[in-house]
Amino acid sequence: MNTCSHLKEEWVPYLSGVLDMKKEQQLLAHLNTCLSCRQLFEDLKNVWSGPALSVDTIPPPSIRNAILNAAALTVSRNSSRINGYSTIFALFAGLLATLISAFLFLPETEFQHLPAFQLLVIGAIWSMLYALAFYYVVGGHFTKSNSLKNIVKTSLMALGVFTAFSAALPIVDAVHFCRYASLTHPFFQRLSIGMTFFLMGLTYAFVPMLIAAYISKMPIIHNPLVKGGIAGFLFVVIVLPGIYLQCVPLAMGAVVGWNAGMLLGSVVGGYLGFWLKSLYLSRKSELTS
Numbered sequence: 001m002n003t004c005s006h007l008k009e010e011w012v013p014y015l016s017g018v019l020d021m022k023k024e025q026q027l028l029a030h031l032n033t034c035l036s037c038r039q040l041f042e043d044l045k046n047v048w049s050g051p052a053l054s055v056d057t058i059p060p061p062s063i064r065n066a067i068l069n070a071a072a073l074t075v076s077r078n079s080s081r082i083n084g085y086s087t088i089f090a091l092f093a094g095l096l097a098t099l100i101s102a103f104l105f106l107p108e109t110e111f112q113h114l115p116a117f118q119l120l121v122i123g124a125i126w127s128m129l130y131a132l133a134f135y136y137v138v139g140g141h142f143t144k145s146n147s148l149k150n151i152v153k154t155s156l157m158a159l160g161v162f163t164a165f166s167a168a169l170p171i172v173d174a175v176h177f178c179r180y181a182s183l184t185h186p187f188f189q190r191l192s193i194g195m196t197f198f199l200m201g202l203t204y205a206f207v208p209m210l211i212a213a214y215i216s217k218m219p220i221i222h223n224p225l226v227k228g229g230i231a232g233f234l235f236v237v238i239v240l241p242g243i244y245l246q247c248v249p250l251a252m253g254a255v256v257g258w259n260a261g262m263l264l265g266s267v268v269g270g271y272l273g274f275w276l277k278s279l280y281l282s283r284k285s286e287l288t289s
Contacts, residue, residue: 153216214232
């Protein structure tokens with residue numbers, strides 16, 4: 001990093017009296033050896049300690065540029081520091097969320113016959129998907145749209161509801177119950193195993209997405225179908241590694257049915273939740289206006 005550019009951001013804190021001793025010594029040592037910086041700093045110091053400028057007074061270009069450059073460098077440095085903290089937080093949160101999800105979501109899954117390397121790769125992918133979602137939410141440098149940020153938050157909320165739901169009643173147990181319980185047996189015995197998993201996957205995705213979309217902090221929502229589709233798709237992508245591990249011992253028809261039901265249920269649930277929320281906010285706005 002260029003020393004002059006780096007130290008210019010310390011000028012204002014030094015003149016304000018808030019610069020720590022170590023940085024103050026570094027700044028003064030540099031000013032003693034750099035003529036161009038010393039001249040600009042003296043101009044800034046004179047303005048800083050002199051009488052207040054009138055509204056019509058225009059400071060010299062050198063002073064304006066020095067102040068603007070120092071402010072820009074400070075903002076850039078603070079932004080880099082914030083993004084660094086966001087990255088660390090997102091990686092830690094992604095790993096922690098993966099461990100919690102695996103503990104709650106996959107307590108009895110039979111995947112011991114999978115190679116250790118494959119399990120490691122799946123776990124790494126799952127952690128990175130979580131980390132990317134958390135990084136987007138906490139304010140990564142590419143987070144430009146509050147609407148998209150709220151959509152990602154909605155997907156994470158739906159994932160939390162889905163994980164708790166699956167921990168309380170795993171979908172495989174739900175399928176077994178529906179196919180063999182006396183109350184539901186007459187209906188489900190007419191369906192193939194693939195169709196049964198399709199209905200269960202649809203239900204297990206639809207309910208969490210509907211709840212999360214409705215309680216989200218989205219404003220009046222335009223294009224709820226598009227936003228619901230995006231939220232539902234993100235939800236399925238994040239939960240997909242966990243579903244894959246649960247699908248390992250199942251037949252192909254069950255796997256296809258489960259995933260198809262999850263995708264349809266998440267999109268429909270997201271759309272309906274956003275639409276109901278938008279309808280509620282619109283009517284509330286009309287009543288208060």
